Amino acid sequence: MIEDSKSFASLVAGTLKHRHHYDSIIAPTLADARALLEENADIFFAAIVDLNLPDAPNGEAVELTSEYKIPSIVFTGQLSEGLREDIFSKGVSDYVLKTGQYNIDYVVDAIHRFECNRNIKVLVVDDSITARRQMKRLLLTQCYQVIEAESGLAALGALEDNPDVSITITDCHMDGMDGFELTKTIRQTRTKESMAIIGVSSQGGSSISAQFIKHGADDFIVKPFIQEEFTCRINKNAETLDHFAHLKALNNQKNFLMGMAAHDIRNPLGIIDRIVKRAISSNPTPERMEEYLKMVELSCGGLLELLTDILEISRLEGKEIVMEKxxxxxxxxxxxxxxxxxxxxxxxxxxxxxxxxxxxxxxxxxxxxxxxxxxxxxxxxxxxxxxxxxxxxxxxxxxxxxxxxxxxxxxxxxxxxxxxxxxxxxxxxxxxxxxxxxxxxxxxxxxxxxxxxxxxxxxxxxxxxxxxxxxxxxxxxx
CATH class of the missing domain: 3.30.565.10 (Histidine kinase-like ATPase, C-terminal domain)
Structure with a gap:
């Protein structure tokens, strides 16, 4: 984090640590940042950069992180349209104004998105090599893995070779198989929970976006688009896929826990059932009955402990228990x-x-x-x-x-x-x-x-x- 305000930098660093357990190193000047990167640039996976520093008042810190190819978010107090275009031309991933707590939350979530995106493959389908390269460049600023295809048929081949692709961005008008047909074909084997499909086009109007959605797409972006709109929309679709995956994992965990709980509850109940049946059928002596009761007491104790723990973890993970600090x-x-x-x-x-x-x-x-x-x-x-x-x-x-x-x-x-x-x-x-x-x-x-x-x-x-x-x-x- 290249930031000269110690209190502000500590606040952002504390939020990063609390939410995602990221360690932050704060450089208050351009000289400090340069020394850190020269010593060990490999330990940094992202950068938060202020444009106005004591020894770099004109955004020179952005050039430094770009030089080391570190995904960077500009977090600054003010920004003009000309300056915005200038920093994006240097490969910056995003920029945010320092206007409140929500902006800190946005930056923290964007840094976490970088980490998540490293494991996400995106397929870009467009018959224009210029359009493909532009979209690829923007996706790389967000740390995605990018695969290119020049046609609908080539895209299907790419998906067969890369079944772990989770986002497809496709142009509408292409020779052979167009974007509508490609979307419909992909949806025959890939659900919305496992793949997001985003249509793009410079032709037509709202009717094209509606047709994409009706063929199974999740979103649509009109060309030409600005960097922020494109990356925000792609990241939002990636977040939706993350939510689907998280819900699936929770459901699997719930089924597993229910199975384990049922197994662990059944054992002591089985013991109690056998002891009670034996006591009823065998007319035991008082001494023998005392042994039976002790065995029942032991089984009931284990069962109560298990049920107490199940309720405890359920309440903790459901945030029903508030920590009274x-x-x-x-x-x-x-x-x-x-x-x-x-x-x-x-x-x-x-x-x-x-x-x-x-x-x-x-x-x-x-x-x-x-x-x-x-x-x-x-x-x-x-x-x-x-x-x-x-x-x-x-x-x-x-x-x-x-x-x-x-x-x-x-x-x-x-x-x-x-x-x-x-x-x-x-x-x-x-x-x-x-x-x-x-x-x-x-x-x-x-x-x-x-x-x-x-x-x-x-x-x-x-x-x-x-x-x-x-x-x-x-x-x-x-």
Whole structure:
């Protein structure tokens, strides 16, 4: 971010971090930006550039990011029509005026769009090589992958070779197969949920746009178009496809969770059913009946724990639970939770060591963060061998505090680490004392920490063991 206003740059950087976990490096002058890029340009995937800097009052910073081919958004206080045309001629992806919070949101979402677009293939179909090159140039400023076709038949061949194309932009009037016929043919195999089709034409009027829509297109753009209209419309269609994909993933997850929940509920209910039937049919002795009741009590306890966790994660992910934040010392919360589990740690002769560098007061929901600490500590005790050590650390880093729990257990296999924070994930590692688990605890922790604007993660330690960690922002980012 090339921006000389420290407070404004911090606000934008904080929003980028909170929403998408992007790290920002702020350069207040052109000289600072040049030094950063000369040292390591490869670490940057996008740039936010102010036009008016102390050592670059005429937009020279745009030329710098263009030189390094970094997708750039100009974020500036004022912009004339002539200056707008000038910056677009230098390959800038977009520009936004500094007029309010909405503009910050727009820039943050546009940066995220760059990242998403890198995985999106766009097919451009036009019999004019000039038109194809113009559209390709504009699409590249938004980080799309672009494939070209000079006719409708060539487009069908390109789609056969590239089945992962998700946006097709087609001209209307072409020799052989025109844009209407191409759109209709594509729709025979590709739904609106999997591909967006956008018609373009310099001929005709509203009737052509209507015909495109009726043949299955999602949008229509009249040539000649300005850069902003073209890129905004394409990005909006890409966002719609993202929403479709997200809804499909949520539906698949819902079906998976329902199946897992039904399986985990059926087991204890089956045990209870068998015990009750045995008690009714066998006229058991009082001692035997007491054993049966204890088995029923144990099964009911596991069932209630599972149902409580299912309701908890449902409410958290549905945003029904509001985090009641207040300033709290994180180290005090950790010490409280350690006191609560000392008896359990003594049963396995496990020592708990704390390593607190400082006292950190954070804007957090005391009860919910304590729940995360409980889960981390409980898992550490479950999977640690007798006579081992569990270490709890806190470390302040710039704008966050990192809390980590390290144990000396077997660790998590590399191919299972991506499943750790998914609901109902059951891994190959087993508790060392036969303890049970619903498979929802870490998924609940993830929702709680992300609701605080933090991150959660895992790494396997070199000497054997695990490090579970989460970060919390020092300041409350709304």
């Amino acid at each position: 207040e300033l709290s010392p994180i180290e005090r919360i950790i010490n409280e939770r350690i006191e609560m589990i000392k008896l359990r740690s003594a049963e396995k002769n496990i020592a708990i060591i704390t390593d607190f560098k400082d006292s950190n007061v954070l804007p957090i929901d005391h009860k919910r963060v304590a729940q995360v600490v409980d889960n981390f500590m409980s898992n550490a005790l479950k999977f640690s061998p007798q006579g081992s050590t569990v270490t709890v650390k806190t470390e302040a880093r710039k704008d966050t505090v990192i809390i980590s729990v390290c144990d000396q257990g077997p660790g998590v296999n590399e191919d299972e680490q991506t499943l750790l924070f998914d609901a109902f994930s059951q891994l190959s590692a087993r508790p060392t004392g036969g303890e049970s688990s619903t498979g929802l605890g870490l998924a609940i922790c993830k929702s709680i920490i992300e609701s605080h604007g933090g991150t959660i993660g895992y790494e396997r330690l070199e000497n054997e063991g695990s490090r579970f960690h989460f970060s919390l922002p020092i300041t409350d980012i709304q």
